[in-house]
Amino acid sequence: MNSNPLSNLVEEHKEELLSLLTKLVSFQTESPPARNTLPAQKFIADYLKDLGADVDMWEIYHNDFNVVGTKKGSNSNEYRSLILNGHIDVAAIEDKELWDTPPFEATINNNSIFGRGVADMKGGLAACLFCLSLLKKEGFELKGDVILQSVIGEEVGEAGTKECINRGYSGDFAIVADTSECQIQGQGGVITGWVTIESPTTHHDGTRSKMIHAGGGLFAANAIEKMTKMINGLQDLERHWAVTKSYPGFLPGSNTINPAVIEGGIHPAFTPNQCALWITVHFYPNESYESVTQEIEEHLMAVASSDPWLRKNPPAFRWGGNSMIEDRGEIFPALEVSPNWQGVQLLQETHKQVFNKDVNVSMSPSVTDGGWLSEANIKTVIYGPGKLEQAHSLNEELSIDELFDYCKSLIQFIYQWCNLPKEEI
Numbered sequence: 504m505n506s507n508p509l510s511n512l513v514e515e516h517k518e519e520l521l522s523l524l525t526k527l528v529s530f531q532t533e534s535p536p537a538r539n540t541l542p543a544q545k546f547i548a549d550y551l552k553d554l555g556a557d558v559d560m561w562e563i564y565h566n567d568f569n570v571v572g573t574k575k576g577s578n579s580n581e582y583r584s585l586i587l588n589g590h591i592d593v594a595a596i597e598d599k600e601l602w603d604t605p606p607f608e609a610t611i612n613n614n615s616i617f618g619r620g621v622a623d624m625k626g627g628l629a630a631c632l633f634c635l636s637l638l639k640k641e642g643f644e645l646k647g648d649v650i651l652q653s654v655i656g657e658e659v660g661e662a663g664t665k666e667c668i669n670r671g672y673s674g675d676f677a678i679v680a681d682t683s684e685c686q687i688q689g690q691g692g693v694i695t696g697w698v699t700i701e702s703p704t705t706h707h708d709g710t711r712s713k714m715i716h717a718g719g720g721l722f723a724a725n726a727i728e729k730m731t732k733m734i735n736g737l738q739d740l741e742r743h744w745a746v747t748k749s750y751p752g753f754l755p756g757s758n759t760i761n762p763a764v765i766e767g768g769i770h771p772a773f774t775p776n777q778c779a780l781w782i783t784v785h786f787y788p789n790e791s792y793e794s795v796t797q798e799i800e801e802h803l804m805a806v807a808s809s810d811p812w813l814r815k816n817p818p819a820f821r822w823g824g825n826s827m828i829e830d831r832g833e834i835f836p837a838l839e840v841s842p843n844w845q846g847v848q849l850l851q852e853t854h855k856q857v858f859n860k861d862v863n864v865s866m867s868p869s870v871t872d873g874g875w876l877s878e879a880n881i882k883t884v885i886y887g888p889g890k891l892e893q894a895h896s897l898n899e900e901l902s903i904d905e906l907f908d909y910c911k912s913l914i915q916f917i918y919q920w921c922n923l924p925k926e927e928i
């Protein structure tokens with residue numbers, strides 16, 4: 504199909520890539536429960552050291568370390584840098600016995616490789632490492648830096664990538680090699696939040712008639728019943744958003760507000776004095792989590808102001824969080840991608856050379872850590888092998904041809920991008 508030297512190299516070293524992916528799959532990095540990625544991250548750190556990268560490894564949670572390997576270019580100051588980002592954690596396995604093959608032993612069958620994480624996203628991560636290794640071993644000089652980030656916690660909103668940014672890592676362009684079927688993608692954002700209604704007083708169930716009936720005289724409320732007003736209010740706002748907001752690449756009404764978890768009440772002998780609702784909010788790439796949460800708060804406060812009790816006891820809000828495990832909250836900022844960026848245009852070129860097809864910028868229906876890179880003003884795209892329906896699935900699989908083609912496009916991109924002078928950006 505194409506016979507440029509870098510594609511030929513990928514062809515010649517296919518077995519190395521498959522054995523690297525097999526190795527990554529063998530680390531049981533399920534999240535939840537998480538706190539189990541250290542052996543895998545040590546392996547990646549060693550792999551990067553062998554390539555001559557400066558390796559930075561630091562603890563985010565017990566047994567969960569981020570790894571960043573910086574492969575210095577020969578003329579870093581004047582040539583473009585590139586971030587390659589991937590998460591080492593994989594989705595939890597619910598029904599191990601239903602798998603046809605052991606999930607942590609990669610198995611090849613009919614041009615597919617099976618195992619937990621092959622599509623999301625150890626295939627993408629293996630490809631990034633493999634491309635850097637080939638370039639180094641075969642003596643292809645890169646003038647700009649490559650920064651490989653192997654992060655933890657993505658599956659449970661722990662934003663290992665955000666920690667990389669907080670630590671000062673930046674670049675002229677970033678590729679998140681997460682599941683995108685080799686499409687160049689942006690994403691909408693997600694934020695979770697808690698809406699809580701709390702009564703200052705607690706009442707026995709026997710007083711209910713006094714708080715709800717004429718002449719009862721007890722100014723009090725059932726927090727669960729009051730929460731239904733909040734839920735109805737959220738549905739009104741969700742519908743208003745669906746009608747009034749849109750973004751190219753998304754089906755109308757993709758900007759949803761899901762009442763996902765509800766907790767409240769003490770015991771049937773009491774009137775519930777507290778009710779908390781956990782919601783998941785999806786927003787468009789041109790919105791921020793700050794702006795949508797403000798809209799929700801304003802709307803629910805307006806709903807509350809129409810109710811005499813809620814007016815006195817308004818709902819409280821807690822938005823986002825650093826971990827679904829630790830503080831029951833997460834944020835994935837949105838990722839807007841422009842077809843005018845040189846990085847996107849170059850990636851379109853290298854993609855077309857390999858796949859013989861145009862690739863346009865589309866929108867992922869899911870979310871990745873790309874949002875954090877974008878939030879830090881780094882031009883970022885999602886571009887990785889694997890189908891989204893395979894991510895988190897039983898018998899997770901990845902097409903081997905797709906993986907090789909992905910590598911051929913990626914290695915060409917790395918080589919060209921990092922040898923372009925910065926001033927042309």
Ligand SMILES: [Zn+2]
Pocket residue numbers: 590623624657681682871
């Ligand atoms: Zn992923």
